Amino acid sequence: MRRTKEQAEQTRVAILAAAEQLFLEKGVSHTTLEQIARAAGVTRGAVYWHFQNKAHLFHAMLDQVRLPLEQLTERLSGCGGEDPLWALRDLCVGAIESLAQDDQKRRIFTILLHRCEFTDELRETEQRNAVFINQFIALVEQLFGRPGCLDRLQDGVTPRIGARSLHGLLVGLFTDWTRDPGLFDPIRDAAALFDVHFRGLVRDWPRRRQAAPPTP
Amino acid sequence: MRRTKEQAEQTRVAILAAAEQLFLEKGVSHTTLEQIARAAGVTRGAVYWHFQNKAHLFHAMLDQVRLPLEQLTERLSGCGGEDPLWALRDLCVGAIESLAQDDQKRRIFTILLHRCEFTDELRETEQRNAVFINQFIALVEQLFGRPGCLDRLQDGVTPRIGARSLHGLLVGLFTDWTRDPGLFDPIRDAAALFDVHFRGLVRDWPRRRQAAPPTP
DNA sequence: TGGTTTACAAACGTGAATGTATGTAACAGC
DNA sequence: GCTGTTACATACATTCACGTTTGTAAACCA
Incomplete structure (x- = not known):
């Protein structure tokens, strides 16, 4: 079910927010992309679509x-x-x-x-x-x-x-x-x-x- | 080949020294016990004998x-x-x-x-x-x-x-x-x-x- | 309105790290 | 000299996270 551009941007910020929360709770390297995806209500597919990997996600967050x-x-x-x-x-x-x-x-x-x-x-x-x-x-x-x-x-x-x-x-x-x-x-x-x-x-x-x- | 008590203590400090060096280079959570063991010239068996796990090793180092x-x-x-x-x-x-x-x-x-x-x-x-x-x-x-x-x-x-x-x-x-x-x-x-x-x-x-x- | 691309979900394959269990040779005590 | 224990090495099982690939429905565009 493809989303509109605004919805896509919305999931992007949701992923960033989830990562922020989880990084804070468990540390960056102890947080898995799976956990971030679940917390954002998506799957790892979405994470890998918006960000190249965890390092790039971290970079975008900063x-x-x-x-x-x-x-x-x-x-x-x-x-x-x-x-x-x-x-x-x-x-x-x-x-x-x-x-x-x-x-x-x-x-x-x-x-x-x-x-x-x-x-x-x-x-x-x-x-x-x-x-x-x-x-x-x-x-x-x-x-x-x-x-x-x-x-x-x-x-x-x-x-x-x-x-x-x-x-x-x-x-x-x-x-x-x-x-x-x-x-x-x-x-x-x-x-x-x-x-x-x-x-x-x-x-x-x-x-x-x-x-x-x-x-x- | 079992070592004498002094030799055992020697490998213990070797493990600590290796961990110190590797933690510094690659970060704590990115360093594996296998790498520490190899750098100290032993196997993971020795590491697990001297320390319960990585956290305890870290603690001992500090x-x-x-x-x-x-x-x-x-x-x-x-x-x-x-x-x-x-x-x-x-x-x-x-x-x-x-x-x-x-x-x-x-x-x-x-x-x-x-x-x-x-x-x-x-x-x-x-x-x-x-x-x-x-x-x-x-x-x-x-x-x-x-x-x-x-x-x-x-x-x-x-x-x-x-x-x-x-x-x-x-x-x-x-x-x-x-x-x-x-x-x-x-x-x-x-x-x-x-x-x-x-x-x-x-x-x-x-x-x-x-x-x-x-x-x- | 049909094709193309987007925005994901789902499935796959792989390597790697952990903890444990077992093996073993030599030391230390008697 | 025998034995139990020490100080590891080796082998095993399991889990887990990653990156990639494939599938797909819906949006966007001509």
Whole structure:
């Protein structure tokens, strides 16, 4: 019984959703395509029609969340008139907060950090991941090196060290919270968790964001 | 051809070493006991004699590094006459530095962070891991709350937030460096990476460790 | 409206990994 | 020196997941 194009797309997302759930519960390599198909209400035939194999399915799943994330990061390099250090801080805080608000993001990051092994078959996914991370670090490092920022860094903090420590904190908080969502409350605590670090990075880091200067 | 007791122990460590190497290369669930056995120069019979199954083998492998780690952490709660904040800082720096010095530790942590999925069969391992992490966080939180420390924390930094952010940084640096050992040099950079954070945590964090007061 | 292609379902063949059961030679104790 | 046990090797049975192939009804198009 052939479906219409919309129905086909519907089963595609059903497969993706089922995979997401099962990967989260049982781990990527312990989840079989048969289980995914059954959970999506189809057979393995449908899975193999929409995706080449499990690795491609996994890749497609990650794309749902990586693409918007990359856009968000690129926005930093533009960074209009406002303080780029505050923009960076807001980006970090927002990233943690969004974990609590966006259930799909939470699931997918939990899978990425705790439920998959980066081995040969996922090597390509790992590479793209590494590229994104390196771009982020390079961007932050370059941001810290800007004339308006560099002189605001604490003594002894180089752009290189600052970028790497900040990314470490970001990744660590992602890892910790996805492992145990009870460890802290993203909405309430994210700002404080990063402000600790920014106070170590930036001289005279304000305790609270000062009001924006009135735009004439 | 039965072996003597020492020889038997020798094959046991050979199996553990082979598993360590293969888990690192191919991921835990993508490594078969047959491959481990061949790499160790034995057959699956030997593996099943020494270990109940792959999960128990994995568990035994982790014990090689977790047990000394737990001792190290517990030493913090004692924390003799010296400044407990500096002791904590040294513990963190030393943890990162030891990654570069101890190859086995580096391999096992890489496996833990990037080459295994915490699923049903490793649930027990995951639990013990979580217990250790929670103990570490609780210990740091309690340390920050001590009379001699609490008043040295920066305004707005609670023991709760301080402990969680510090652990986040620690985990993130582990994760980042095991993913890409070229990202920074543990020996050269570990101190700077943590000092950024400690400056955000503690008031008047010294740029360099001042000489210890002369012991009378 | 008839042929073509789509979107799957069902069936097939295959290799591989697991756990267990059995065999066996040598060590360790008496 | 005999025996029970150890430290494995070998053989076996079973299950399971994968990839491919074939079948098919319905949608899409001319």
